[in-house]
Amino acid sequence: MVETSPSFTVTMNDGKSAAPECPVPEPASKDMTWTDGKQTIKYTATAEMLPLHTDDGTLIGHMFALSYVSDQADKSDRPVTFCWNGGPGGSSAMVNIGGLGPRRVPINTVKQLPCPTAPEDNPYSLLPSTDLVYLDAMGTGYSKVAEGYDPKKVWGVDGDADAFMRGIAQWLTTHERWNTPLYLYGESYGTMRNSVLMRVLGERGIALTGVIEQSTILDYAPTLSGNDLYYMGMVPVYAATANYFGKAGAGVDQFEWFDKAWKFVDEKYGRALIASDSITPAEEHELAAEMSELIGLPAEFIEKRHLRIELDTFRKNILADEGLFCGRYDMRFTEPAYMDVQGDNEFFAGEDPSGDAIMTPDQSAWMKLVQETGFAGSSINMLLSMKVNEEWNWTHQAPGTMGSPTCPNTAYDMGTALRRNPFCRVLFFGGIHDAATPFWNVKHSVSKMFLPESITSRIEYKVHENGHMAYEDLPTLEKMVPELAAFYEKRHEA
Structure with missing residues (x-):
């Protein structure tokens, strides 16, 4: 068992240490x-x-x-x-x-x-x-x-x-x-x-x-596959994204639509997921229709998946008619959809238009800021x-x-x-x-x-x-x- 009893001692040092593999840059x-x-x-x-x-x-x-x-x-x-x-x-x-x-x-x-x-x-x-x-x-x-x-x-x-x-x-x-x-x-x-x-x-x-x-x-x-809390957390995000792209809640304020989906999760959706196959086909059909109104995907599509929509499924389908897929970090960002030949799920999960849009410019500009201080760091600095x-x-x-x-x-x-x-x-x-x-x-x-x-x-x-x-x-x-x-x-x- 891991020892978790508290200690109130901070051990400091004078900054001296054995020489590392490479010289440590000066401040x-x-x-x-x-x-x-x-x-x-x-x-x-x-x-x-x-x-x-x-x-x-x-x-x-x-x-x-x-x-x-x-x-x-x-x-x-x-x-x-x-x-x-x-x-x-x-x-x-x-x-x-x-x-x-x-x-x-x-x-x-x-x-x-x-x-x-x-x-x-x-x-x-x-x-x-x-x-x-x-x-x-x-x-x-x-x-x-x-x-x-x-x-x-x-x-x-x-x-x-x-x-x-x-x-x-x-x-x-x-x-x-x-x-x-x-x-x-x-x-x-x-x-x-x-x-x-x-x-x-x-x-x-x-x-x-x-x-x-x-x-x-x-x-x-x-984050575990099939966890009910995953699907419950995603529904308000799907709804906000569908609202942003005009696929659901036309004319309704984005936060109002987000809150409506949140209420649906708390009052109906969560209970249905917990009940799983104990709910009747009629109940599942009714919930799929309500969920469709919120997140912009067809009710039959949702019902076929027993109300459980994976993130990548949503990203691929919400803008499919426009030949686009949307982001993960920020679902408002889009890029042209991939052909089926590049349909590997692991590859697609790592593709994110919102990351592509900002990470390289941010990294390049950050390196310039560090250079301006005079710090002699390595030329390689990975964001992740x-x-x-x-x-x-x-x-x-x-x-x-x-x-x-x-x-x-x-x-x-x-x-x-x-x-x-x-x-x-x-x-x-x-x-x-x-x-x-x-x-x-x-x-x-x-x-x-x-x-x-x-x-x-x-x-x-x-x-x-x-x-x-x-x-x-x-x-x-x-x-x-x-x-x-x-x-x-x-x-x-x-």
Whole structure:
């Protein structure tokens, strides 16, 4: 059984270690100025490799950090937010250059971005509210596991959280920022990382002020084939997408249509899935007709599949009459459909117009930003390491539970952390067109913990018209800015 008893010791180091396989690049900094046309902030951009050691001093490796720190003299109440993407195996580049860092790639909503594209000052940056630190997970971006150290110790739910705890502690020490308001900002798998990290940081005496969860997944059970929670979470997303493309709910507001599908799931659809073949053919026929009205696919098509529509089935069929298929991260993005000869399911599952539209321009622009600091990093920097992703150890024992399943539910880690720290707040962001981490499942994961009002009163939910990458959608960014600013200001409330 995994030992889960808390420890309140943070073991630091002086940065000295045995020489790794390749020379570790020296830290590099550049003084910069950000403006949104109304206010101006002078800040320092620093790219560096943070040494990580185990408690006994063994070198784990070096974690890459790209930080933006305001030149504000008194930083006693100046928050620091640690940010990352997910994967697992993803670097932190996109949540940086995509829309939350001081500079960003210009957004073109649901169309392909050109490359090259010039980064510009980002009027939607979090910099007015907080200093920003972007950390790359071990084995991703520039972060390197030390020669001789088993990477499988950090490529997993628990080892990854432990490594990030050490990276955060090292950054706070290097930059002399202990006892400052601390926040986490995670996207996708980064939200699962946050959930475990909330608990791990607390057990090491590092208290959080707030956690921002964007495009969240806390429980991996809905990702299992045939899981009823999967189909339940997808229906509101399918409905929003059908509404967007004019296939359902003509003339009805997109959020109203999304909510209507949500109500259908809660009141009728979920019960039918649980009943399975116990419902009568007449009941199934009636539900298929109602579902067809919501998600835009023919009732007979839905009925034939016993009300269970796979994501790739929807992506291939909702725009089939137009010769298109739609995205996964953001279902509003489209590309021309493939011929049957390229009908391999595994290939198609990895094809995503919304990823194609932004990932290459974002990566190229991010590399330019790092170059500008003077950091001498490698010429190869992957947004997503498939090696890390494929070798990930999903085993995790949630606090207070028995056994270590390979399908983790980290909501219990978050619930434990919030019970221990009554001052921490959580803000969930979701998108109605996000088919990677459906928002219905997030609400369900938290609600089934039956947390008391003293905790739920400090949890907020915001849902917008975006897909998975909220920062890549301009209308969403415009709404997020005041919501995030208000969230940071709540640190001054009891």
